[in-house]
Amino acid sequence: MSMEKPKTKQSDGIRQKRQAAAEERVDDFRGYVGLRSMLNPIWCFHGFRVSVVILTIFGVIMVFSSSSVYMIANDQSPWSQAIKQGAFCVLGLIVGVACMMVPAELIRRASFAFLLVALFLQSLTFTPLGIDAQGNKGWIGLFGFTFQPAEVVKLALCVWLPRELISAQKRVNKVGPVNAYRRLITWLGLALLLVMGGKDLGTAMILFAIAGTALLLGNFPGKWLAIVACGGLALVGGLVISSPNRLNRVMATYQTCSAADMEGVCYQVVHGKYAMASGGLLGVGIGNSGEKWGYLPEAHNDFIFAIIGEETGFVGASLVILLFLVLGWCMLVVAIQAHDRYITLVLANITVWIVGQAFVNIGVVVGLFPVMGVPLPFVSAGGSSLILCLGAAGVTISMMKQQPQIQAEIQRV
Numbered sequence: 001m002s003m004e005k006p007k008t009k010q011s012d013g014i015r016q017k018r019q020a021a022a023e024e025r026v027d028d029f030r031g032y033v034g035l036r037s038m039l040n041p042i043w044c045f046h047g048f049r050v051s052v053v054i055l056t057i058f059g060v061i062m063v064f065s066s067s068s069v070y071m072i073a074n075d076q077s078p079w080s081q082a083i084k085q086g087a088f089c090v091l092g093l094i095v096g097v098a099c100m101m102v103p104a105e106l107i108r109r110a111s112f113a114f115l116l117v118a119l120f121l122q123s124l125t126f127t128p129l130g131i132d133a134q135g136n137k138g139w140i141g142l143f144g145f146t147f148q149p150a151e152v153v154k155l156a157l158c159v160w161l162p163r164e165l166i167s168a169q170k171r172v173n174k175v176g177p178v179n180a181y182r183r184l185i186t187w188l189g190l191a192l193l194l195v196m197g198g199k200d201l202g203t204a205m206i207l208f209a210i211a212g213t214a215l216l217l218g219n220f221p222g223k224w225l226a227i228v229a230c231g232g233l234a235l236v237g238g239l240v241i242s243s244p245n246r247l248n249r250v251m252a253t254y255q256t257c258s259a260a261d262m263e264g265v266c267y268q269v270v271h272g273k274y275a276m277a278s279g280g281l282l283g284v285g286i287g288n289s290g291e292k293w294g295y296l297p298e299a300h301n302d303f304i305f306a307i308i309g310e311e312t313g314f315v316g317a318s319l320v321i322l323l324f325l326v327l328g329w330c331m332l333v334v335a336i337q338a339h340d341r342y343i344t345l346v347l348a349n350i351t352v353w354i355v356g357q358a359f360v361n362i363g364v365v366v367g368l369f370p371v372m373g374v375p376l377p378f379v380s381a382g383g384s385s386l387i388l389c390l391g392a393a394g395v396t397i398s399m400m401k402q403q404p405q406i407q408a409e410i411q412r413v
Helices: 004-027 034-039 041-073 080-101 104-126 150-175 177-197 201-217 222-242 244-254 259-263 266-279 304-337 341-366 383-400 404-412
Strands: 130-133 136-142 145-147
Touching: 034 041, 034 304, 041 080, 041 304, 041 383, 041 404, 080 383, 104 130, 104 136, 104 150, 104 177, 104 341, 104 383, 145 383, 150 177, 150 201, 150 341, 150 383, 177 201, 177 222, 201 222, 201 341, 222 244, 266 304, 266 341, 304 341, 304 383, 341 383
Parallel strands: none
Antiparallel strands: 130 136, 136 145
16 A cells, blocks of 8 residues: 555646646737637637537528429429438447547558548549549449549548648659659559549649648648649640530639520539629528529539528628638648647648638639539538548547647637
8 A cells, every 4th residue: 555655646746737738828819819819720620629519500501492493393392302312311320439549650651541441432433433523434333322532532632642742842852853752752643543444623723732732831842833833724724624514614703694595504503603692781681592493403512502592692601611611621720739730731731621621612602603513512412522521520520639738728618
């Protein structure tokens, strides 16, 4: 008994020192009041999580509202799409919590293996398992379920590119830039080719944005980066010009639609604007959309923001935009303050993916961009996007937990 008492006192002393250190680190940020609180990583940690939860729950509600008429027209229960989205939401939350519990260092080490899995899944789209959806062969079907592997590729690139860039920079003085960056260029090029091979240009452009962000912030050689950027623009331009469907989408966005075009490429764009214009300031009320009655294609998917604008008005649409701004701000604040460069790059990549894709989707609906077929993260119907976005949110939380002030706050709780 006498031998255990010193051990207990020693452990209590260590615990007290850790608690004091944690409180001291948290106290460092108590001076952030008013607008300065926007720079507080603890506030950003909580703000990010709350924003993800609100967007996800609101997404399920809007999927039900925007899909109910379509489901009835197809002899299904008006609740069927909402129930399916709710199941995806639960599965996504499980994936998100699992990713949240994985330490950042383990994510770093497993990132290349995760990339290999993602590329294998993407390659299955070229097998008999591949499914052609609206001209894009970017889906696989198995046991009655469909899945879009490109969503996995997005997350894989977000966590692997930073590790590979940091590793290449350590080797560049020893083996030269060509040998140092050869592996990165090879695997990144393969990922982009596999996605673009399925003719999913919208998703490929999101991957280009993720890769460009990582290369730019990761000190990739400037001349090479310029070549990659010019090559990417030329490739995208060539794919648009070579496809009458893609070219017509661009023309429908940036030219005045004639009466003859209203039944063609302009139809979806114009009805999306009709929905937004009908909402006014406060909207017509959830469930009261007129455009979802067979007028607006993909009302519960790529064009769900149009239904949000119609049913909740300018106020509701603005709140959705604000939530995505909060997500982006919170991730960037923690990224800038992170001491680990890998964490900084991962958070920047995920920000470009989630927030960038959100504003591309919104831009398509309001007529700033041509129709690309990218969903609104956390909100649009579809399991692949929702599950992987929630997984990315879990990875983000895991990275944020490495920040000293956030770590101290978690220990206090």
